[in-house]
Amino acid sequence: MLSRLPDLPGEEFGRWQKLIQKYSGIWIPEHRKTFLQTSLLRRIRAHKLADYASYYNKLQNGAWGSLEWFYLIDHLTVHETSFVRHGPSFDLVKRFSEARISEALKRESDCKIQVWSVGCSTGEEAYSLALILENLDKQELRRAGLGFYYGVTGLDISLPALQQAREGVFEARKLSALAPRLVSECFEKVSDSEYRIKEEFRKRTCFVRGNLKELRQAPRHNYDIIFCQNVLIYFQPQTRVKILDELVARLLPEGILVLGPGEVTDWKHPDLVRVDDKYCLAYQRRV
Numbered sequence: 001m002l003s004r005l006p007d008l009p010g011e012e013f014g015r016w017q018k019l020i021q022k023y024s025g026i027w028i029p030e031h032r033k034t035f036l037q038t039s040l041l042r043r044i045r046a047h048k049l050a051d052y053a054s055y056y057n058k059l060q061n062g063a064w065g066s067l068e069w070f071y072l073i074d075h076l077t078v079h080e081t082s083f084v085r086h087g088p089s090f091d092l093v094k095r096f097s098e099a100r101i102s103e104a105l106k107r108e109s110d111c112k113i114q115v116w117s118v119g120c121s122t123g124e125e126a127y128s129l130a131l132i133l134e135n136l137d138k139q140e141l142r143r144a145g146l147g148f149y150y151g152v153t154g155l156d157i158s159l160p161a162l163q164q165a166r167e168g169v170f171e172a173r174k175l176s177a178l179a180p181r182l183v184s185e186c187f188e189k190v191s192d193s194e195y196r197i198k199e200e201f202r203k204r205t206c207f208v209r210g211n212l213k214e215l216r217q218a219p220r221h222n223y224d225i226i227f228c229q230n231v232l233i234y235f236q237p238q239t240r241v242k243i244l245d246e247l248v249a250r251l252l253p254e255g256i257l258v259l260g261p262g263e264v265t266d267w268k269h270p271d272l273v274r275v276d277d278k279y280c281l282a283y284q285r286r287v
């Protein structure tokens with residue numbers, strides 16, 4: 001069994017890079033080689049295997065390999081996230097949703113907003129979006145006898161991250177980005193150091209496992225808001241463009257795609273126009 005961290009020779013590192021990219025689309029650059037070695041070593045130890053090569057071969061072996069990928073991918077993905085991580089992007093979602101309410105009032109129809117948090121990690125992003133939608137001013141809609149309906153779907157490749165997201169339990173320190181009023185109205189204390197998001201928000205959110213590299217095969221649902229931040233950076237430019245095209249294919253006319261600032265450069269799509277907001281990287285789908 002391996003006890004120390006042998007260096008992956010260049011050739012072997014290259015075949016791991018390709019295998020991981022083939023499975024997940026994620027590209028492990030040279031400067032993250034030590035990170036890859038550490039992740040592989042954990043799994044090799046867990047299975048008491050002899051070396052990188054034995055693990056490489058077993059990973060491609062039918063049912064064993066399919067199951068093992070779940071664990072390896074969890075080690076290889078970065079789950080860092082927080083509530084309202086990039087404030088201006090969430091402000092944009094709020095303005096967009098308020099405009100949707102005004103349009104619904106003019107049309108005298110219910111207001112419905114479907115949101116997709118792509119690469120949702122442990123759920124903070126999806127729940128931040130739900131908090132915004134839940135806390136919109138809906139008095140005028142109510143007065144006009146109209147309804148407001150929304151749903152947030154979170155997608156991620158990591159099963160442990162999704163499990164945490166579904167539970168909706170967060171350490172108290174993670175809630176510091178939220179206004180105290182929101183914390184007291186939208187969360188319940190479960191222990192001295194933990195809070196759970198209230199049932200009404202959990203009912204409005206669902207978390208599903210999906211691989212961005214395989215979006216093409218995924219069922220088509222259309223969304224008014226697609227929020228995808230701090231995910232595309234793990235892919236090579238040509239893979240990013242393919243993922244973005246699949247996201248656009250799932251965006252409703254007039255819907256918005258919100259990316260992380262600076263996450264893509266020189267990307268244009270014929271169906272999209274850039275949202276005029278210097279703090280956000282967002283696009284709106286033409287009618």
Ligand SMILES: C[S@@+](CC[C@H](N)C(=O)[O-])C[C@H]1O[C@@H](n2cnc3c(N)ncnc32)[C@H](O)[C@@H]1O
Binds near residue numbers: 118161211
């Ligand atoms: C750094 S987190 C970003 C979380 C959140 N979007 C935010 O901005 O705070 C990146 C997430 O992308 C997910 N991810 C990475 N590759 C993926 C893939 N191929 N398909 C789906 N999710 C993926 C990871 O599991 C991780 O939870």
